[in-house]
Amino acid sequence: MLLPGNIPVVQVDRGGQVTYHGPGQLVAYLMLDVRRLGFGVRDLVTRIENTLIALLADYGVTAAAKADAPGVYVDGAKIASLGLRIRNGCSFHGLALNVDMDLEPFRRINPCGYAGLAMTQLSDQAGQIEFSEVSVRLRAQLVKHLDYAEQATLTGGINQYD
Structure with missing residues (x-):
């Protein structure tokens, strides 16, 4: 870690080393029974x-x-x-997609342990998009690629924090 400044630093038990999470980033925590699904770590x-x-x-x-x-x-x-972390056949943690956010905090760290790694975001690549639309599309793609037949959430939706 280089200069976190006023960004809170939290130690976690997953792979991927140092990262930054902030507003405008879509974070999905995937708690999956990978043993039941028949996925190895690399496959997941x-x-x-x-x-x-x-x-x-x-x-x-x-x-x-x-x-x-x-x-x-x-x-x-x-x-x-x-x-990710796999423990007792279950996955914990997940993914973070940069949708439309301030990327400056990534310059204060070595993202994922790589010094000088350039970061980008969906809004820079595709123009202005609706965060909620990206959430819905991500959920549909996860269902498809994880071989699930249907989708459900406890809250009935995916929320963005500001």
Whole structure:
């Protein structure tokens, strides 16, 4: 970590090293019984990355995963991060997609442990979009790529904090 300034720092038990979460970022915590689903760790990571790549393609954004650096990238800049932990056959933590946010705090850290890693966001790649629409599309893509037949949330929706 370099200069967190006034940003609270929280230690967590997941992969991915240091990251930043803030307003305008879509964060999804995936609590899955990966044993029951028959997913290994690499398979789960690939499915999440493919979910994000398909979501971004819906907005006309060409994105890719990197074999040696989990997450999703657009022209070498990271647009989505993954941080997972598997314990007792269940996944914890999840993904963060930069939708429309202030990217400056990423310059105060080494995102995901990579010094100088460029970050980008969906609004810079595809123009202004509705956060709630991205949430709905992400949920549909997760259902598809995780092989679920239907979708439900405890709250009936996905909320953005400001």
